[in-house]
Amino acid sequence: MKAAQVKSTTLRPEDERLPLGKTIAYGLQHVLTMYGGIIAPPLIIGGAAGLTPEQIGVLVASCLFVGGLATILQTVGIPFFGAQLPLVQGTSFASVSTMVAIVNGDGGLQSVFGAVLAASLIGFLVAPFFAKIVRFFPPVVTGVVITMIGLSLTPVAANWAMGGNAKADDYGSLANIGLAGMTMLIVLLLSKVGKAAISRLSILLAMVIGTVIAVCLGMADFSAVPHGSIFAFPQPFAFGWPVFEVGAIVSMTIVVIVILTETTADILAVGEIAKTRVDSKRIADGLRADMASSILAPVFNTFTQSAFAQNVGLVAITGVKSRFVVTAGGGILVVLGLLPVLGRVVAAIPTPVLGGAGIVLFGTVAASGIRTLASVKYENNLNMIIVATSIAFGALPIVKTDFYDQFPTWFATIFHSGISSAAVMAVALNLLFNELTFGNPKKGASAFVAAPPRMLIAEQIPRIVKAEEVRGLLEGDRFKSGRLIDAAGEEIPVVDDNEFKGIVEDYRRKCEEAGVPCPDESEFVRSGPASPPHH
Numbered sequence: 176m177k178a179a180q181v182k183s184t185t186l187r188p189e190d191e192r193l194p195l196g197k198t199i200a201y202g203l204q205h206v207l208t209m210y211g212g213i214i215a216p217p218l219i220i221g222g223a224a225g226l227t228p229e230q231i232g233v234l235v236a237s238c239l240f241v242g243g244l245a246t247i248l249q250t251v252g253i254p255f256f257g258a259q260l261p262l263v264q265g266t267s268f269a270s271v272s273t274m275v276a277i278v279n280g281d282g283g284l285q286s287v288f289g290a291v292l293a294a295s296l297i298g299f300l301v302a303p304f305f306a307k308i309v310r311f312f313p314p315v316v317t318g319v320v321i322t323m324i325g326l327s328l329t330p331v332a333a334n335w336a337m338g339g340n341a342k343a344d345d346y347g348s349l350a351n352i353g354l355a356g357m358t359m360l361i362v363l364l365l366s367k368v369g370k371a372a373i374s375r376l377s378i379l380l381a382m383v384i385g386t387v388i389a390v391c392l393g394m395a396d397f398s399a400v401p402h403g404s405i406f407a408f409p410q411p412f413a414f415g416w417p418v419f420e421v422g423a424i425v426s427m428t429i430v431v432i433v434i435l436t437e438t439t440a441d442i443l444a445v446g447e448i449a450k451t452r453v454d455s456k457r458i459a460d461g462l463r464a465d466m467a468s469s470i471l472a473p474v475f476n477t478f479t480q481s482a483f484a485q486n487v488g489l490v491a492i493t494g495v496k497s498r499f500v501v502t503a504g505g506g507i508l509v510v511l512g513l514l515p516v517l518g519r520v521v522a523a524i525p526t527p528v529l530g531g532a533g534i535v536l537f538g539t540v541a542a543s544g545i546r547t548l549a550s551v552k553y554e555n556n557l558n559m560i561i562v563a564t565s566i567a568f569g570a571l572p573i574v575k576t577d578f579y580d581q582f583p584t585w586f587a588t589i590f591h592s593g594i595s596s597a598a599v600m601a602v603a604l605n606l607l608f609n610e611l612t613f614g615n616p617k618k619g620a621s622a623f624v625a626a627p628p629r630m631l632i633a634e635q636i637p638r639i640v641k642a643e644e645v646r647g648l649l650e651g652d653r654f655k656s657g658r659l660i661d662a663a664g665e666e667i668p669v670v671d672d673n674e675f676k677g678i679v680e681d682y683r684r685k686c687e688e689a690g691v692p693c694p695d696e697s698e699f700v701r702s703g704p705a706s707p708p709h710h
Contacts, residue, residue, distance in 0.1 A: 216267070245505075
């Protein structure tokens with residue numbers, strides 16, 4: 176009874192409450208991190224639809240407003256809605272290409288809103304069932320997905336560092352890349368500062384300093400800030416009532432499945448980073464919040480909502496796991512949506528500055544995934560194949576963006592995302608190799624199975640030190656502080672004769688059970704040419 180009471184009152188890492196000033200500052204840092212990503216879809220879709228700058232401004236304000244509401248719902252949570260994790264919500268970039276294709280059809284922008292509304296309703300209905308797949312996301316899968324989230328965002332950081340607009344004359348210039356590099360250097364230097372408050376705000380402070388440098392160099396333009404309305408509430412159905420077309424709904428439903436996959440991956444990723452428990456119920460609550468926000472989005476002139484992977488990286492790099500910090504970021508997004516003048520200030524931050532910060536952020540996400548993969552056991556299983564194939568498969572659309580151009584639209588929509596393709600492959604291979612064991616090679620029969628464990632018998636050490644017997648040493652082995660270290664930096668355990676015989680016998684038993692030949696005793700103490708000991 177006491178144990179249950181203690182457990183129920185234990186504060187989850189994401190429930191930490193920080194002082195108001197820090198909460199707002201960290202929340203603003205989240206907004207700046209994702210601002211470029213959240214305004215990109217309305218700019219692209221608005222341009223494809225032939226909207227005026229003023230109409231595109233309405234789309235941008237609507238994205239900020241709805242994204243803020245979605246973030247608050249996701250982080251605060253109400254019964255059945257919200258994962259209560261530090262997840263920033265915003266307009267999903269995964270749906271951009273599909274929405275542009277719909278815009279270019281007969282229905283125009285109204286067909287986009289209709290497709291988003293209908294597909295999001297379908298996604299809402301399947302969310303609880305979709306969440307059941309959490310058991311198929313062990314560390315070997317989540318590690319792959321988290322790694323691919325970071326890797327798939329790297330081209331975004333590179334594009335920002337080059338200037339963001341490929342049609343601009345200065346795109347890819349040394350000035351842009353130099354500004355991005357300077358911002359990245361500032362992030363690294365601030366991260367090294369001993370004071371936690373400064374290191375945790377390193378991204379925000381680097382963006383501010385980088386912007387000041389850009390102003391001094393004439394690379395920032397704030398002239399548009401005074402022009403336009405100061406306050407504006409998003410008008411529902413400002414572009415007319417939605418139009419429902421079967422083809423558009425089907426293609427958008429595929430996108431919604433992709434979004435559910437990516438949001439599931441983000442929920443698992445931020446749960447891993449925050450070291451908090453994430454079960455199928457929590458995923459279902461998060462996905463329902465995702466889809467409920469997406470249903471509301473077309474009403475206020477915007478598009479599908481999803482968790483932002485770059486902000487998962489911000490949680491990792493700052494160590495600030497409080498969901499209330501992200502709630503504050505959601506509040507800032509709502510204010511930006513209601514006060515276009517503030518949105519114009521944030522939009523004036525030079526894109527290379529975002530790129531410099533993004534390199535560190537997105538790399539941190541990938542590093543978190545690698546850390547998860549390091550905890551996976553690779554002995555006597557096929558996890559190495561799962562990781563290798565999934566990462567390479569997920570990297571295909573990243574390194575070769577036109578790889579799926581000749582495939583059917585529905586297939587390309589799913590697999591054009593490196594995150595989705597890696598997740599699908601990792602889940603499928605985990606099912607094939609770890610869940611459906613029929614037909615698997617016997618343990619020890621795969622080329623990926625580890626060799627017998629190396630050991631050193633204690634009785635040999637005096638003779639080794641005197642160089643009278645070097646049978647147990649390999650190239651690169653060395654003695655350090657009384658311990659024997661191999662070439663990889665791992666300590667080789669020293670055992671007595673009885674322990675050695677017990678380990679060998681246990682290994683032989685496993686070989687017999689697996690039906691594979693057992694190596695000779697000598698393989699346990701050496702597996703290559705001997706070399707003299709290093710003193």
